[in-house]
Amino acid sequence: MSKRKRKKRARPPLDKRHHRAIELMARRSTHTSMDDIAAEVGVSRRQLYRWMERRDFRSALRKAIAEYIDEIRAEMPKINLVGCDAETLRRYFVAAELLRE
Template identity: 45%
Template sequence: MAKKKRRSRRLPLNERHYAAIELLSDVPSRNHEDIAYILGISRMTLYRWRQREDFDKELHKAIMRKVRARHPRRKTRWELDTPAQVERFFVVSGWL
């Protein structure tokens, strides 16, 4: 009889995840090593978190919230779908 594979259940995001999201969404951002040190985790843990779909969605929301807060009346023509595109937007606009 073959053994059934267990499906691992991922825990929901916690306070450390949200702290990492806030630090990553700052522009200009600190590097991953500094953020990991501040949070008391390893750099590889932070990279693994970045691979999570739910973490990435929350990071995107935080970045967009900060972009809108900076210019609430201005609508951008840019499609800002990834953190890299948001950072590029700030560089081209001259805010960095």
């Protein structure tokens, strides 16, 4: 008995909700949950995880994360760490939205 091969369903391309989720996920802090991102995008948390199973979504997310890291690295040389106290660093990271107060 031979098994039938399943036809792969053509997935629609990523839309504005996908791209918004990618942006939020790439720039999320430790205080941002998947529930928060799902609520912002207007889908369920489960739907976000389904999207993450898509190869094109994962690829776009990796690219967005790499771009965000490059942005941070470009800003880092502007900090003078010599004689910089902990409060100044905390204010910088809050301003850069990398840390919440």
